[in-house]
Amino acid sequence: MAKFEGKVALVTGAASGVGRATARQMVAEGADVYGIDINGEGLDKVAQELGQAFKAAVCDISDRESAQAAVSECVDIFGKLDIVANVAGVVRSHHATDVDEATWRLIMGVNLDGMFWITQAAIPHLLETSGNIVNVASNAGFMGQAYTVPYCAAKGAVINMTRALAMEYIKTDLRVNAIAPGGMKTGMTENYHVPEGIDYSLMQPYTGFRGMAEPETAANAICWMASDEASRCTGSILSVDGGLTAA
Numbered sequence: 001m002a003k004f005e006g007k008v009a010l011v012t013g014a015a016s017g018v019g020r021a022t023a024r025q026m027v028a029e030g031a032d033v034y035g036i037d038i039n040g041e042g043l044d045k046v047a048q049e050l051g052q053a054f055k056a057a058v059c060d061i062s063d064r065e066s067a068q069a070a071v072s073e074c075v076d077i078f079g080k081l082d083i084v085a086n087v088a089g090v091v092r093s094h095h096a097t098d099v100d101e102a103t104w105r106l107i108m109g110v111n112l113d114g115m116f117w118i119t120q121a122a123i124p125h126l127l128e129t130s131g132n133i134v135n136v137a138s139n140a141g142f143m144g145q146a147y148t149v150p151y152c153a154a155k156g157a158v159i160n161m162t163r164a165l166a167m168e169y170i171k172t173d174l175r176v177n178a179i180a181p182g183g184m185k186t187g188m189t190e191n192y193h194v195p196e197g198i199d200y201s202l203m204q205p206y207t208g209f210r211g212m213a214e215p216e217t218a219a220n221a222i223c224w225m226a227s228d229e230a231s232r233c234t235g236s237i238l239s240v241d242g243g244l245t246a247a
């Protein structure tokens with residue numbers, strides 16, 4: 001039987017990169033997937049590719065009411081919810097002293113607040129199905145990376161939010177885990193621009209030795225973590241970073 005036969009998964013950031021790769025893999029393994037993104041055009045392309053098993057909603061997850069409405073709509077359409085893959089994220093690079101309030105709010109709003117709003121709305125449904133949540137953190141949640149202070153702060157918070165949620169629901173069947181990828185070839189890195197006047201030697205520790213990965217490497221880890229094969233995992237943070245954080 002396919003890994004996700006009969007399962008319903010909500011995937012944020014499903015229009016691109018890791019989220020799209022996760023949606024593809026889950027549908028291939030039998031799931032119905034509800035994809036959320038702010039990029040409607042990207043979602044339409046994924047919907048054309050994946051057909052009936054994929055429904056989508058344009059939603060800014062950093063807005064709590066929109067996130068709640070999207071979770072409700074997913075359950076209205078598919079009748080239940082088994083898996084949440086919190087993948088959507090944004091990054092910006094600045095000198096710490098140049099981070100303005102809008103940038104700080106954007107990074108926190110999408111990477112942290114949005115993940116929590118989706119999770120909070122999903123928990124009652126996941127408790128009904130003995131479901132699970134997989135959050136996408138980053139090597140940046142473990143390492144102090146120069147020129148990405150808000151992103152590191154948000155991803156570090158994602159890691160401990162994952163553990164805190166796992167503990168709060170430890171006496172239920174709900175599992176809450178995270179994966180922490182390193183650099184991958186996605187829209188995020190294609191559009192990554194460093195500011196003028198940076199010290200490149202400070203970036204050396206998070207460049208690593210094994211180059212950039214394909215988004216499917218993270219999707220594989222998400223799908224494993226979301227499957228029954230990972231039934232013993234809760235509060236786990238799985239590094240998928242080519243050894244970046246091993247040093």
Ligand SMILES: NC(=O)c1ccc[n+]([C@@H]2O[C@H](COP(=O)([O-])OP(=O)(O)OC[C@H]3O[C@@H](n4cnc5c(N)ncnc54)[C@H](O)[C@@H]3O)[C@@H](O)[C@H]2O)c1
Pocket residue numbers: 012013014015016017018019036037038039042059060061062087088089090110114136137138139180181182183184185186187188189215
């Ligand atoms: N690419 C990397 O090198 C890398 C490394 C470590 C971790 N990550 C993490 O992986 C995850 C996926 O990123 P990716 O690399 O696939 O990037 P990506 O840019 O290809 O995909 C991110 C998706 O999130 C969506 N999104 C942004 N803001 C949103 C919002 N407010 N509401 C809903 N959707 C929104 C974007 O439209 C996009 O489709 C992110 O959490 C990112 O932080 C990426």
